[in-house]
Amino acid sequence: MCKRKWLSAAALTAVLALCPAGALPAWADPPAAIARALEELRVGDPLRLGSLTVLPLLRGVRPQELDCVTLEQALARGWLEITEKDGGSVPEVLVTNRSDRVIFILGGEILSGARQDRIVREDLLLSPRRKRLAVPVYCVEEGRWYPKGQSFGSEQNFGTYKLRAKAQAGGPEAQSEVWAEVARAGDRAGVASPTGAYQDTYRDPKVARRLEELERVLSDLPRRYPDAAGVIVGAGGQVLSVDLFGSASLFRELWPKILKSMALAALQESGGSGGGLTPQQAAELFQRLRRADFRAREALDLGVAYTFADQLRSAAALVHQGALVHLGVFALH
Secondary structure (H helix, E strand, C coil), rough: CCCCCCCCHHHHHHHHHHHCCCCCCCCCCHHHHHHHHHHHHCCCEEEEEEEEEEEEEECCCCCCCCEEEHHHHHCCCCEEEEEEEECCCCCCEEEEEECCHHHHHHECEEEEEEECCCCCCCCEEEEECCEEEEEEEEEEEEECCCCEEEEEEEEEEEEEHHHHHHHHHHCHHHHHHHHHHHHHHHHHHCCCCCCCCCHHHHHHHHHHHHHHHHHHHCCCCCHHHHCEEEEEEEEEEEEEEEEEEEHHHHHHHHHHHHHHHHHHHHCCCCCCCCCCCCCCHHHHHHHHHCCCCCCECCCCCEEEEEEEEEEEEECCCCCCCCCEEEEEEEEEC
């Protein structure tokens, strides 16, 4: 497992003050990148996806585009290899970048195959030619431990916000909580998986047809909102999840997967009480996040990872070269 350096925002500032000019550590990007990205946002008009309210997040200032490719793009081009560690280690997989490009893997990606399906715990920005990096994951297929191929693939979807929240929050009990959420997702969808695979919920023909119907409603969101760099999702007047990217192009690439996971959540959520989510509620959340005491540590490879959690939500951000790559926020209850 990679060694971590945990620092509060105040401690990080103190460390920077001790560094000579021009000699800042590579991982010491200031958390101001998060506040700056949030301040630049405009919130679009509320949209409906079944029982959920979706608010597009529009960037007022166009940042410099991060030159990277996504997991799906890298796998399609044969640039990325993901394998079991030491023949099989549940909490980690090995990731190798065979290309000269930076690869971005979003926390919440479902990796299928090998000895059992996994969910990626946190965002990863993988440097060119990086070999056999140990990446933390959780199992999302409790009943299988035999190989389906030598490496992992992707079936182009994410965990729902509930599963991503469990994975992002981490902790000693997280694996059992992830398995419990996988089981609940299958029960809510009326899907029985022989190996307890989260992916089997997406594969079920009836569920797949219903998801396709829901996805059509918002599939063109990036075209309707060219400046969209993310979305905030809510139900019953409560924020459920936020995905904010450093650029509109990265959001466009990942939108089909985000939409599919939202559609699955919409099938399983009741509308709740308190009406739909409003732009004002989104603005209030962003104000709280700008004041939050994020903890900083070295990211798995490139960049700096920032995390924050309170009784209501967990937030995690990846910052690289002083700019936000991705911010994910999830309700804990």
